[in-house]
Amino acid sequence: MLGLDxxxxxxxxxASTLARQEFEGRLRKFDLTPAQWAVLIRLSEQDGLNMTELGHLLYFDKPTTTGVxxxxxxxxxxxxxxxRKDRRxxxxFITDAGKEALIPVEPIINFYxxxxxxxxxxxxxxxxxNVLKTLIRNIKAVDNI
Known part of the structure; x- marks a missing residue:
């Protein structure tokens, strides 16, 4: 039997918990959460996503996406x-202020x-x-069984 470690x-x-805690602490002084930072980064890469696409790409559920x-x-x-075609x-879109908010955070990301x-x-x-991507695919496949 495998031990927990x-x-x-x-x-x-x-590893994820430790990284998140460290990152949250550093982002706090910029009045951003990791989720908010992730949205801004994603929109700086793919501006104009709809809410569903954004949530899907960040693995957020609908209430989390809406709140963030x-x-x-x-x-x-x-x-x-x-x-315009479908009001639902x-x-x-990221604003200039959103782009500017990312600038002081970039050195922290690079440092980490x-x-x-x-x-x-x-x-x-x-x-x-590659292992993590395979693990994610396998977990999703089990979820669909």
Whole structure:
């Protein structure tokens, strides 16, 4: 029987929790949460996504997506625009203020990327990424059984 510290899902969860806690603490001084940061980054890459697409790409459920986007609207970091053809669909766009909010955070992201991965080779990184993608696919497949 595997011990808890030898269980992949436990180790993934532990690494994720530690990284999230560290990241949350650093983002707090910029009045951003990791979820808000993720929305801003995604929109800087793919502006104008609708709420469903945005939530899907970030693995957020509908209430989380709505809450995060609404808080960013209040900060004037994003704006919501109804689709002209289908008023039920809302698109989200990053504003100039939202783009500016990302600028001071970028060095923190770079610092963490460098330090979290400092003893991991490119091959190990690529292998871990592929393993995690496979794990995600497998979990989704089990979910659909």
């Amino acid at each position: 030898d269980t992949l899902t436990f180790l993934i969860n532990r 986007v609404n808080r960013l609207v209040k900060k004037k970091y994003v704006k919501k625009v109804k689709n 669909v809302t698109h989200v 990327s460098e330090n979290f991965l400092k003893d991991i080779s490119k091959e190990e990184y690529d292998s871990a990424k």
